[in-house]
Structure formats: structure tokens, C-alpha cells
Amino acid sequence: MDKNTITGFVLIALVLFGFAWWQQPSAEQLEKERAAYVQDSIRNAKKIADEKRKASELAKAEAAQKADTTALFHQALSGNAQDIVLKNDKVELTLNTKGGTIKKAFIKNYVGHNIEVKDGSKDNKQGVTLFDGEDQRMNFSLATKDNNIETQDLFFTPSNVTDSTLTLTAVAGGGKTLTLNYKLGKSYMLHLSLQTTGMNGLFKPGENQLNIDWQEKSKQQERGYTFENRYATLTYKESNGGTDYLSETAEADETMEESLDWVAFKNQFFSAVMISKDGFQTGARLKSTPQSKESRYLKQYQANMNTAFDPSGKKATELELYFGPNDFRLLQNIESESKFQKELDMEQLVYLGWPLFRYINRWFTIYVFDGLSKFFPMGIVLILITLLLKFITYPMVKKSYMSSAKMRVLKPKLEEATKKYNKKEDQMQKQQAMMQMYSEYGVSPLSGCLPMLIQMPIWIAMFNFVPNAIQLRGESFLWMDDLSTFDPILSWDTDLWLIGDHLSLTCILFCATNILYSWFTMQQQKDQMVGQQADQMKMMQWMMYMMPLFFFFMFNDYSSGLNFYYFISLFFSAAIMWALRKTTNEEKLLAYLEARREENKKNPKKQGGLAARMQAIQEMQRKQQEELRRKQEELNRKKQ
Structure with missing residues (x-):
């Protein structure tokens, strides 16, 4: 080791030691850090003590509630928990005599998925278990003068047991009873009435509320956790308003300022809904907490609500419970099965988009979808809907293309007429010269843009419709096992950013077709650009080619049905543009434009509409620029 090397190591060591010494905290800083550590320790100790105190208070409160219930319903605090099933062709509901509420909801005739298996294979073609066991809890609470009655503590005696009816009675002695009457309708609606007898004098004057504590841990039902979770929301309807929902992405805890008609614990394709005949009073507290992907649950839903209760026992508190699919037509007709004669608007559980897009889906897409699905499999239905929409929009697409073609064949003449305006300060005059030529030939540069914009609402409407169409759930087509979820061509165990x-194969096809369509579009626009417009188009070209990449990251987790629709739609759009390009005789088109120009010269027409307004704006801008230039020249002369 030579002298220079040793010197280098020594200098490096000195720098490191010097830096360490310089970074060493002073005595004052060490004292502050020690004090902060002590304060943190005190705060942590207080926090632990508070948590223990709260846990102790909660345990005491639960014991007090049970003691209150014990004091009045001591006869009903012991017994044998018994499962009783109410069923029809649509649903099977299991109730338990301990607590008297629904323990399990099984929806028939829908494909069940085995979420534990990587590919989400169909393991049950007979139905879907909406919840089971501790996944859902429902407790009814009544406050008397001296006692709190909690139905979750009581063992009920069953009677009137059939496939569609069940009466559960808790006996308090001395002729005092609490009765729950259940009646299952012909489809997914369960009617519940709660009534007391012989207990009128036990309640405080004016105490006429039944408290309902309803909770559900919403199960993951579909293969795509992230996609399904976007459509899982706690939804509610205000008595004098519309529907709304809590955040689907973050924890939300809200206290309602209006009374509610119903509250729904909603998954992507299935919901549990509680409807009150008298409405849930103001102050209802609703909470939604997202769950981790590993838990196989989507959200933890909670609803604490009050509804009307008659202490005299003459009038029952009536509720209706819906456990079923989010099917637009089915939910539309659910009011006919309800006994409450309310406008429930439960079809709002099927989200169809913002007002404009909802209007398209409500009055067009659903009718076409329902009609075609009676005769064709769902994959063919998506293709036929695409073809129908292309047929409807073809006149606008052709008009857009022909406008671009006219500008393309006029490009050499435009370049020749405007070549004297190549300076930067002459661009406004160049634009005016181009607009003048467009006017002479009867061509509008905007007519190629506006018709294409009309198609965008249809795209967005389908973006909202397809993920909520339960008819696609479990339906296979070509290589796609389930049109309602993604179709992996390759998968792995760890989530990548x-x-x-x-x-997803359909996502790859959609993005590849998007690149092809973008190339067609850019070529068409490039052929009609003049001067600086062509240079500006290069940047736009890169942006257009980057969009498919953005769509890939966005749509890779979306349903194969939606990606397949976009793939087919873009494929036909590109095919239509290619066919129009091949069948358009540009020489004849130019001859037609020349003849039209001569006719306009003989019979000049005043330009109107948007083109006239644009020309007026450009003329005003030209005059402003000339005025600024004149003032600048005068200022320069004064300085000289």
C-alpha cells in the first residue's frame, strides 16, 4: 500500500469521525429527547389505562343489559338454540331461536364461487351464501322504566312453523310476551312484525322507540376482490329524497339528519336490505369499514337505527327484509310485494351512472339487453349491442370521416394559399386565410369532431352498465369463464404495483385494438394538418399512444365483459374507418368541392353558426394583435 493510498484512507476516516462528532446532539438536545421520551411513556401508559377502563365499562354495561333482561325475561334466558328454515324457490333463510333473527341467507339459482381457489372456480351452481353464522348480527332493543330488553339474549319459543311462516315468542311471565312474526313472500322479501303484550305499564311515558342494531361482515363473492369492492357500498334512501351511499373506498361514519325508508348492505351483485314501514327516525348512525383482501371480506357494515314502537301492544312495529340479487327489473317490481305502499326506488341499488348516462342505460341499454338476452348467450348479446350502436351512430361517423376527408384533399391547396404566412407573428392571418378557404369550399373543420363526441356518452354509459349487470355473472363465452370478472391469461401470488x-387477456386485446384505432385516427388527422398544426400533432400523437397504456393499468382488474365490449367496439370502429378510407374516391371528392366553390362564388352565402363565430373571434384577435404591434412600434420610435 503506497503513501497516497494510506493518506486517502486517513482523510476519509477523519471526515467520517468529524461528521459523526458534528452530528452528535448537544446536552440540551439530549435533555429534550429524554423529556419527550418520558412524555411519550406517560401518554402510552394513560392510553393503556383508558383502554382497560373502557373495556371494563363495556363489560359492565353488557352485564347490566343482561341483568336488566334477566330481571324481566328470566324464563327466556335459557333454552335450546334451534335452527328453523324458511324457504321458497328463490331463497332459503335460516333463523335461530336464540335471538330470534336470521342466521343465514342462501340465495338460490345463482353460481357460487370458491374464493379460496386461485381461479375462483364455480363450486356451487345452486346458490350463493350471502352470510352465515357470525357474519351478520341483528338485535332489537327496548328500554322500559327499570329494564333494557335485548332480543339477542333471549330464547324464543317457535310456533306456526311452515316453509313461509314462523312465530317466535319470548315469555316474561304474568302474561307479558315479546313476539316476532315472520312471513316469507314468493320471492326475496321477508316480512317481520314485532309486538309486545301486557307490558304497557313498564315503559316510560313517551317511550315509543325500538332500537335496531344491525351489523354485517360482507363476504367476498366474486373472484376479483378489488373490482367487487368498488361496487360494495352501504346504501340508504331518505324518506323525502333520493338514495345515497357511504364511501366505497374509505372508512365512513355518518349520522343521518333525515329519516330513512331503507338501509342496504350492498355487494356488487347481492344485497341485504331493511325497510321500515314507519321509517327510521333521524339520527340513524351508519358506518362502513373496508376490510383487507386477505380476510376474504369486503366491508364491515353497521347501522344503528330507531323506528316507531307502540308500548300498548295494539300496533306492531313492521319491517321488511330483502335478501336477493341486484337485478334492476326485479328491484323495480319489489314494491308490488311490499306491504308498505311506498315508493321504495330499490332499483337504485343498480348503479347506472350520472343522470345523462343513467338515462341512456335506463331507457335504451336495459331494454335492448333484456330483449336480446332472451334469445342469445351473453357474449353474443354484447356483440349485437355493439353492432346496433355502430349502426345507429354510423351516419354521424360517416359525416365525421367525410369532413376529415374533405380537409385532407384540400390540404395541398391550403398549403399553397397560406405558404406566405410562415412567420410566427403571421399565424393569426394564416388561420383566417384557412377559414376563408374552408368557407369558400363549404367545409367546416369542426364537423369532424362534434359527431364523434356524441358516441362518448354511450361508451361511458356502458362503462356503468356492464359491471352492474348481474345477467353476466357466471356466464362464459369463448375463453372467458365468467363475463362479470377478469379473465387471467397469466397470474401469480404477489400483487404488483x-x-x-x-x-387479463381481454384487457390486452382492448388496449392493442385501442392502439390500432389511435393509429387510424392519427393518420387521418395528420393528413389534413397544415403548417404548425402538423408539428403540434406529433405531441398529440404520443399522448394518443400513451392512453392505451393508461387504460391497461386501469382496466386489467375490470370485468372481461366490459373489456370485451370495448375491444369489439374499437375493432368495428377501426374496420369502419378502414372501409370508408378504401371506398372514398378522393379525386371525385375534390371535383365535387371545386364545383361547390364555383357555385358559392356565383351565389355567395353569409357564413353562420359556430364557424362564423370562430371567424369573428379570430378577426377580433387579429385586430388586437395589430393594435399591440402598432403600439410597440410607436414605443420603439419614441425610445430612439
Whole structure:
């Protein structure tokens, strides 16, 4: 080791030691850090003590509630918990005599998925278990003068047991009873009435409320956790208003300022809904807490509500419970099965988009979808809807294309007429010259844009419709096992940033077709650009080619049905543009435009509409620029 090397190591060591010494905290800083550590320790100790105190108070409160219930319903605090099933062709509901509420909801005739298996294979073609066991809890609470009655503590005696009816009675002695009457309708609606007898004098004057504590841990039902979770929301309807929902992405805890008609614990395709005949009073507290992907649950839903209760026992508190699919037509007709004669608007559980897009889906897409699905499988239905929409929008697409073609064949003439305006300060005059030529030939540069914009609402409407169409659930087509979820061509165990744990084949096809369509569009626009417009188009071209990449990261987790629709739609759009390009005789088109120009010269027409307004704006801008230039020249002369 030579002298220079040793010197270098020594200098490096000195620098490191010097830096360490310089970074060493002073005595004052050490004292502050010690004091902060002591304060943190005190705060942590207080926090632990508070948590223990709260846990102790909660335990005491639960014991007090049970003691209160014990004091009045001591006869009903012991017994044998018994499962009783109410069923029809649509649903099977299991109730337990301990607590007297629904323990399990099984929805028939829908494909069940085995979420534990990586590919989410169909393991049950007979039905879907909405919840089971401790996944859902429902407790009814009544406050008397001296006691709190909690139905979750009571063992009920069953009677009137059939496939569609069940009466559960808790006996308090001395002729005092609490009765729950259940009646299952022909489809997914369960009617419940709660009534007391012989207990009128036990309640405080004016105490006429039944408290309902309803909770559910919403199960993951579909293969795509992230996609399904976007459509799982705690939804509610205000008595004198519309429907709304809590955040689907973050924890939300809200206290309602209005009374509610119903509250729904909603999954993507199935919901549990509680409806009150007299409404849930103001002050209802609703909470939604997202769950981790590993838990196989989507949300923890909680609703604490009050509704009307008659202490005299003459009038029952009536509720209706819906456990079923989010099917638009079915939910539309659910009012006919309800006994409450309310406008429930439960079809709002099927989200169809913002007002404009909802209008398209409500009055067009659903009718076409329902009609076609009676005769064709769902994959063919998506293709036929695409073809129908292309047929409807073809006149606008052709008009847009022909406008671009006219500008394309006029490009050499425009370049020749405007070549003297190549300076930067002459661009306004160049634009005016181009607008003048467009006017002479009867061509509008905007007519190629506006018709294409009309198609955008249809795209967005389908973006909202397809993920909520339960008819696609479990339906296979070509290589796609389930049109309601993604179709992985490749998958792995670890989530990758922006991609997830799979590659969806339909998403890849959609993005590849998007690149092809963008190329057609850019070529068409490039052929009609003049001067600086062509240079500006290069940047736009890169942006257009980047969009498919953005769509890939966005749609890789979306349903194969939606990606397939976009793939087919873009494929036909590109095919239509290619066919129009091949069948358009540009020489004849130019001859037609020249003849039209001569006719306009003989019979000049005043330009109107948007083109006239644009020309007026450009003329005003030109005059402003000339005025600024004149003032600048005068200022320069004065300085000289």
C-alpha cells in the first residue's frame, strides 16, 4: 500500500469521525429527547389505562343489559338454540331461536364461487351464501322504566312453523310476551312484525322507540376482490329524497339528519336490505369499514337505527327484509310485494351512472339487453349491442370521416394559399386565410369532431352498465369463464404495483385494438394538418399512444365483459374507418368541392353558426394583435 493510498484512507476516516462528532446532539438536545421520551411513556401508559377502563365499562354495561333482561325475561334466558328454515324457490333463510333473527341467507339459482381457489372456480351452481353464522348480527332493543330488553339474549319459543311462516315468542311471565312474526313472500322479501303484550305499564311515558342494531361482515363473492369492492357500498334512501351511499373506498361514519325508508348492505351483485314501514327516525348512525383482501371480506357494515314502537301492544312495529340479487327489473317490481305502499326506488341499488348516462342505460341499454338476452348467450348479446350502436351512430361517423376527408384533399391547396404566412407573428392571418378557404369550399373543420363526441356518452354509459349487470355473472363465452370478472391469461401470488396479480387477456386485446384505432385516427388527422398544426400533432400523437397504456393499468382488474365490449367496439370502429378510407374516391371528392366553390362564388352565402363565430373571434384577435404591434412600434420610435 503506497503513501497516497494510506493518506486517502486517513482523510476519509477523519471526515467520517468529524461528521459523526458534528452530528452528535448537544446536552440540551439530549435533555429534550429524554423529556419527550418520558412524555411519550406517560401518554402510552394513560392510553393503556383508558383502554382497560373502557373495556371494563363495556363489560359492565353488557352485564347490566343482561341483568336488566334477566330481571324481566328470566324464563327466556335459557333454552335450546334451534335452527328453523324458511324457504321458497328463490331463497332459503335460516333463523335461530336464540335471538330470534336470521342466521343465514342462501340465495338460490345463482353460481357460487370458491374464493379460496386461485381461479375462483364455480363450486356451487345452486346458490350463493350471502352470510352465515357470525357474519351478520341483528338485535332489537327496548328500554322500559327499570329494564333494557335485548332480543339477542333471549330464547324464543317457535310456533306456526311452515316453509313461509314462523312465530317466535319470548315469555316474561304474568302474561307479558315479546313476539316476532315472520312471513316469507314468493320471492326475496321477508316480512317481520314485532309486538309486545301486557307490558304497557313498564315503559316510560313517551317511550315509543325500538332500537335496531344491525351489523354485517360482507363476504367476498366474486373472484376479483378489488373490482367487487368498488361496487360494495352501504346504501340508504331518505324518506323525502333520493338514495345515497357511504364511501366505497374509505372508512365512513355518518349520522343521518333525515329519516330513512331503507338501509342496504350492498355487494356488487347481492344485497341485504331493511325497510321500515314507519321509517327510521333521524339520527340513524351508519358506518362502513373496508376490510383487507386477505380476510376474504369486503366491508364491515353497521347501522344503528330507531323506528316507531307502540308500548300498548295494539300496533306492531313492521319491517321488511330483502335478501336477493341486484337485478334492476326485479328491484323495480319489489314494491308490488311490499306491504308498505311506498315508493321504495330499490332499483337504485343498480348503479347506472350520472343522470345523462343513467338515462341512456335506463331507457335504451336495459331494454335492448333484456330483449336480446332472451334469445342469445351473453357474449353474443354484447356483440349485437355493439353492432346496433355502430349502426345507429354510423351516419354521424360517416359525416365525421367525410369532413376529415374533405380537409385532407384540400390540404395541398391550403398549403399553397397560406405558404406566405410562415412567420410566427403571421399565424393569426394564416388561420383566417384557412377559414376563408374552408368557407369558400363549404367545409367546416369542426364537423369532424362534434359527431364523434356524441358516441362518448354511450361508451361511458356502458362503462356503468356492464359491471352492474348481474345477467353476466357466471356466464362464459369463448375463453372467458365468467363475463362479470377478469379473465387471467397469466397470474401469480404477489400483487404488483398498478398491475395486481394477473394479466387479463381481454384487457390486452382492448388496449392493442385501442392502439390500432389511435393509429387510424392519427393518420387521418395528420393528413389534413397544415403548417404548425402538423408539428403540434406529433405531441398529440404520443399522448394518443400513451392512453392505451393508461387504460391497461386501469382496466386489467375490470370485468372481461366490459373489456370485451370495448375491444369489439374499437375493432368495428377501426374496420369502419378502414372501409370508408378504401371506398372514398378522393379525386371525385375534390371535383365535387371545386364545383361547390364555383357555385358559392356565383351565389355567395353569409357564413353562420359556430364557424362564423370562430371567424369573428379570430378577426377580433387579429385586430388586437395589430393594435399591440402598432403600439410597440410607436414605443420603439419614441425610445430612439
